[in-house]
Amino acid sequence: MFRVGGTVPVMDPTQATREVFWNIEYTWLVYVLMVPTLAVFGWGFWLKIRRWRSGQPALRFDRPGERLQLFLRNAVGQGRTIKRRYAGLFHTLVYTGFIVLFLATTVVAIHHDTPLHIMKGHFYLIFQSLIVDIFGLFVLVGVALAAIRRWISKPKLLVYTDEASWILVTIFVMALTGFMIEGWRIAVTDDPWAAWSPIGNLFALGSDPWMTDTAMQRGHVIIWWFHLVVAFGWIAWVPFSKMSHVFTAPLNIFTANLDGYGGSLKTIDFETAERFGINHLGDFTWKDLLDFDACTECGRCTDVCPANTVGKSLSPRDIILDLQGLMHKRGDEFLGSRAGNGNGDGGNGSGELLPIIDQKTAVSPEALFACTTCAACMEACPVHIEQMPKIVDARRYLVMEEADFPEGMMDMMNSLESRQHPFAGTQFSRVDWTEGLDIDVMAEMDDPHEAEVLMWVGCGGALVERNRNTVRATAKLLKKAGVKFAILGREESCTGDPARRVGNEFLFEMLAKGNVETMERYGVRKVVTSCPHCFNSFRNEYPHFGGSYEVYHHTQFLDQLLESGRLDGNGAGGRSNGSSTITFHDPCYLGRHNGEYDAPRNLLAQVGGARQVEMERSRNTSFCCGGGGGMAFVDEPPDQRVNQERAQEAVDTGADVVAVGCPFCATMLDDGVNARRGDRDVQVRDVAELLWDAVGDSEEAAP
Amino acid sequence: MRVLVCLKQILDPDVPARDFQIDPDARAARRGGANLVTNIFCENAVETALQFREAAGGDVKITALCYGESSAEDCLRKAMAMTVDEACLVERDGNTNPDAAAVGRVLAAAIRRLEQDGGAFDAVLVGRESGDWGVGQTGGVLAEELGRPALGFVESLQPGNGSVTLRRQTDVGIEVAEAEPPFLVTITNNEDNVPRIPKTRDVMMSYRKPLQKLSLADLELDSEEIRAGSSIFEVEEIFIPADEVECELAEGDTLEERVDQLATRIHEVVASIG
Ligand code: SF4
Numbered sequence A: 001m002f003r004v005g006g007t008v009p010v011m012d013p014t015q016a017t018r019e020v021f022w023n024i025e026y027t028w029l030v031y032v033l034m035v036p037t038l039a040v041f042g043w044g045f046w047l048k049i050r051r052w053r054s055g056q057p058a059l060r061f062d063r064p065g066e067r068l069q070l071f072l073r074n075a076v077g078q079g080r081t082i083k084r085r086y087a088g089l090f091h092t093l094v095y096t097g098f099i100v101l102f103l104a105t106t107v108v109a110i111h112h113d114t115p116l117h118i119m120k121g122h123f124y125l126i127f128q129s130l131i132v133d134i135f136g137l138f139v140l141v142g143v144a145l146a147a148i149r150r151w152i153s154k155p156k157l158l159v160y161t162d163e164a165s166w167i168l169v170t171i172f173v174m175a176l177t178g179f180m181i182e183g184w185r186i187a188v189t190d191d192p193w194a195a196w197s198p199i200g201n202l203f204a205l206g207s208d209p210w211m212t213d214t215a216m217q218r219g220h221v222i223i224w225w226f227h228l229v230v231a232f233g234w235i236a237w238v239p240f241s242k243m244s245h246v247f248t249a250p251l252n253i254f255t256a257n258l259d260g261y262g263g264s265l266k267t268i269d270f271e272t273a274e275r276f277g278i279n280h281l282g283d284f285t286w287k288d289l290l291d292f293d294a295c296t297e298c299g300r301c302t303d304v305c306p307a308n309t310v311g312k313s314l315s316p317r318d319i320i321l322d323l324q325g326l327m328h329k330r331g332d333e334f335l336g337s338r339a340g341n342g343n344g345d346g347g348n349g350s351g352e353l354l355p356i357i358d359q360k361t362a363v364s365p366e367a368l369f370a371c372t373t374c375a376a377c378m379e380a381c382p383v384h385i386e387q388m389p390k391i392v393d394a395r396r397y398l399v400m401e402e403a404d405f406p407e408g409m410m411d412m413m414n415s416l417e418s419r420q421h422p423f424a425g426t427q428f429s430r431v432d433w434t435e436g437l438d439i440d441v442m443a444e445m446d447d448p449h450e451a452e453v454l455m456w457v458g459c460g461g462a463l464v465e466r467n468r469n470t471v472r473a474t475a476k477l478l479k480k481a482g483v484k485f486a487i488l489g490r491e492e493s494c495t496g497d498p499a500r501r502v503g504n505e506f507l508f509e510m511l512a513k514g515n516v517e518t519m520e521r522y523g524v525r526k527v528v529t530s531c532p533h534c535f536n537s538f539r540n541e542y543p544h545f546g547g548s549y550e551v552y553h554h555t556q557f558l559d560q561l562l563e564s565g566r567l568d569g570n571g572a573g574g575r576s577n578g579s580s581t582i583t584f585h586d587p588c589y590l591g592r593h594n595g596e597y598d599a600p601r602n603l604l605a606q607v608g609g610a611r612q613v614e615m616e617r618s619r620n621t622s623f624c625c626g627g628g629g630g631m632a633f634v635d636e637p638p639d640q641r642v643n644q645e646r647a648q649e650a651v652d653t654g655a656d657v658v659a660v661g662c663p664f665c666a667t668m669l670d671d672g673v674n675a676r677r678g679d680r681d682v683q684v685r686d687v688a689e690l691l692w693d694a695v696g697d698s699e700e701a702a703p
Numbered sequence B: 001m002r003v004l005v006c007l008k009q010i011l012d013p014d015v016p017a018r019d020f021q022i023d024p025d026a027r028a029a030r031r032g033g034a035n036l037v038t039n040i041f042c043e044n045a046v047e048t049a050l051q052f053r054e055a056a057g058g059d060v061k062i063t064a065l066c067y068g069e070s071s072a073e074d075c076l077r078k079a080m081a082m083t084v085d086e087a088c089l090v091e092r093d094g095n096t097n098p099d100a101a102a103v104g105r106v107l108a109a110a111i112r113r114l115e116q117d118g119g120a121f122d123a124v125l126v127g128r129e130s131g132d133w134g135v136g137q138t139g140g141v142l143a144e145e146l147g148r149p150a151l152g153f154v155e156s157l158q159p160g161n162g163s164v165t166l167r168r169q170t171d172v173g174i175e176v177a178e179a180e181p182p183f184l185v186t187i188t189n190n191e192d193n194v195p196r197i198p199k200t201r202d203v204m205m206s207y208r209k210p211l212q213k214l215s216l217a218d219l220e221l222d223s224e225e226i227r228a229g230s231s232i233f234e235v236e237e238i239f240i241p242a243d244e245v246e247c248e249l250a251e252g253d254t255l256e257e258r259v260d261q262l263a264t265r266i267h268e269v270v271a272s273i274g
């Protein structure tokens, strides 16, 4: 399409190009302006990097291959960002638009400032004109979609700052003025290749009827310089705004924790540590500090946080942002506290460190102790920020330095200390559940090495009435499959998970070392347990204390027994237990923390006549039962119960059996389901119980 | 000021019913799978002493004293983790269940020894009773042995001008008393003297605090009588009472008949018990 009245030029596409700096004088000014722009930009990031470097050491540049993969998937490929449809869409539009526009600018620079005149011919037409126009449009549309969300639909998860609004406005103005100057250049120069720049051409066609060439030419100069100033200003602003995530986010993803959430807590060297836990920015690692700067304020973490969902004050997003704010406000002051955990009193000469735990901010003790350590926040974060370990770091400070924690946690810790289990007042001993089952106890065996596997019962399994069926069913299934197993009986102690999550690392370490010693004595190599918390500790945490085992959750072990034919399954033809629909609740410490989603579902397929339905939040987006992080021992306010929120979701699926794979989930959901099931008969049962019903010896179907 | 708190190590009273076993020959409970813990009222006493020190502004030295087996060192370490300043264990060999008279004599001798070395104790705090035998006599006997005035069921100590203000629980309410040191009190629990959880640093520090060990010989008490440990009473038999529940349903065709029947049976049963 050519402009009416234009002359028809000779059409040789191989010669197609355009004049850089058409209509612009004083072009040297561009280079002059570029100097302060880049200087401010560089200074901004230098400040950041200097702050990060003042953190404690952390190993995050190892395993470059894996890091690159993660980087490609979630930074370049936006793997997590696109999981939310609307935000994913507009972010992709803006993100890809920016990349293409950046490339286009680079092409111009190469063409103009080097002897390589690459901006011509088909490349000029297809990439530099057509594609660039399309992606420029992407930016406009993307920003408009973002603006609709921010200014009209206003979802709760966003942070409403002026900065965020100005970012949208600036980007929109940059893209729009870009098209304006392109359009007027096309109009005034009668650009023969106008059709290759459809959006610019649209501006040209739109302006032509009512603007003279002189007006357009003058407008072009003004808008051209305006566009340049806005763009340069924006570049200088990047390191000081949340736009810095353009650089911090990819870096953060590259340096993310590769070991899974289950192993993300740090160990403490109690011999040398000056302080236990963290209450000062300088005690964080450089990666923690980078985390604060990488936050995009997207709010997804808080949106999925179970504690926040039921109305508690915990908001992982605000914890990150408040700490970021503190870090920025303190500028370089906190750099002085570098000595941190290691030595010195820290604190920039004044000897005083600004505490991060503060009743008036999101980092309040109340919020910190509402966290169930479910890691939903970490799974949702598009830039791999690690919120939960920071929460535990701060809890450690409260618990170990201040002895300050909720009441229920106090009883639990007292009990752990004097009885090595967290269930004060239990009516059961560790071996009561074995009655009538004839189960070997390692200490009583002639040769404990004969046991192929240690069945780790767990406090939640042995000492809580409703879970004793689960461990009985597990033991019976193991027997039926002919597995030679034994238990530690009274020699078993809590793995220490509740102590660790609450922040009592010292107690955890004592319990862990004790267990490692006991297991060493019997030469234990293989462990199966029906508690995902024990499972996680053995798998990810005990290796730090010299205990390395082959660890299985009971659902994994049973699944393997079925698979290998050692345990006789009946396909889907197992006995029916009368239930028609089963829904499985993924335990955080089996699923998200350790990546096992299929084993329990495979086992449930054995239950005859029942079909499986999924809750809306399942697998890696599963919603915590409310019992993790020591929260099972805390009385939640009646209107803020995480277990009821989850139970409602389970009940809403219409299932008559809610299957679980964790003793804590079992008790939490039992309570929740009873409160929410109405008149319907909905049961909460462990996968092992259901499996025994389906494939166990029929004369003894119900254990 | 010097404050002394006496501690007793006992079998965990929270032991699951099935783990609680009796050794009829020894006429005592079997250790079995149960844990050993500090008697709760003794922990309340430690907490009360700590709060007294805090209220007094720090110039109070607290000592913990225990007559028990070597395992009781754990109780003393825990007290020191709660920030008690020093501890002393009088090692018991012989009777595992000495009565209050024996314990009182041993503690009194140990206290005199500690006072020789470090000055008199202004206040001696003893738990109201122990969670195992629940005799509740040790405080009284010890006061008698020491020849000091005593008050029971105290829940808090407040520093006053040269004296100490005591709050004690009675059947009819709270009694407030002024006490001139030296004195002895037995401590009961209230919501304010719940034993604190020690800070981790203090737990670690507790291993560096002094723990003195004395034997009965050191105290010149190595007599048959003390070793046997019983002079006031002797345990003849010990058993777990059998809980028997008999269930009877009131019968009758109408509600009235059933209520009548129920009332009659209640009368009969009450009469038969006497
Ligand atoms: S770990 Fe779970 S409970 Fe804790 S902040 Fe994250 S989402 Fe919330």
Ligand code: SF4
Binding pocket: A294, A295, A296, A297, A298, A299, A300, A301, A302, A316, A317, A320, A377, A380, A381, A382, A383, A384, A385
């Ligand atoms: S921490 Fe992550 S998920 Fe939470 S607001 Fe920041 S970027 Fe979003």
